[in-house]
Every structure is written in structure tokens, then in C-alpha cells.
């Protein structure tokens with residue numbers, strides 16, 4: 001079976017890219033086409049919507065935060081102590097670290113924090129229970 005970039009297939013490609021499908025998934029869905037061809041076609045269409053790029057984009061703004069967190073994070077009690085000592089009142093989002101520092105999964109909770117606290121309701125409960 002020879003694959004052709006018909007209008008229909010191009011529409012499918014666009015739709016799946018928009019839905020965050022990977023090139024491999026799209027290639028499987030369209031059938032008879034390689035992952036590289038999907039990437040190439042997307043590139044020619046001016047769609048650079050690769051999943052990995054999206055992830056990298058969202059991860060990069062927190063890089064500095066991440067570095068700081070890495071040096072602070074080791075014993076969890078210490079982190080809580082530091083956060084209490086220097087509440088960042090300008091940032092009203094939860095500073096609770098989620099995931100392993102140094103991995104791409106690592107991030108902060110970012111739920112709205114309780115007034116005067118560095119964490120959201122849920123994480124306040126955890127943090128202030130642990131510290132006792």
C-alpha cells in the first residue's frame with residue numbers, strides 16, 4: 001500500500017498533532033507511512049508541534065526554580081523550614097515540590113496557596129503535620 005498525502009490525511013495529521021499525538025502514533029494511525037515521513041510532513045506544513053518540544057517549553061521556565069529546589073530539597077523538613085522562613089508573598093501558588101528533582105517530571109504544585117502560607121490547603125496539611 002502506497003501512502004499519499006491526500007487532503008484527508010493532511011487534515012488527520014493536523015488534528016492528531018493538535019491533540020498532542022506523537023509522530024509514531026500518527027504514523028500508525030495513518031498507516032503505510034513512516035514516523036519520519038510524518039515529522040517531515042508536519043515540518044513542511046509549518047507545524048512543529050512535536051510533543052517533546054511542548055514539554056521542553058513548559059519545563060524550561062522553571063529551570064531556575066528547579067536548580068534552587070535541588071539544592072534545598074534534600075531533607076523534606078528543611079525545605080518546609082526554608083519556605084516558612086521566607087514566605088514568597090508575591091507568589092500565591094503552592095510551592096510544594098512534586099516528583100524527583102532533576103527529572104523532567106519535577107514541578108511545583110502551583111495550586112492557589114493559602115493566605116500567608118507557601119502551600120495550598122492540601123499540602124499545608126501534609127507540611128505542617130510533618131514538621132511536628
Ligand SMILES: [Zn+2]
Nearest residue numbers: 094109120123
Ligand atoms: Zn499544593
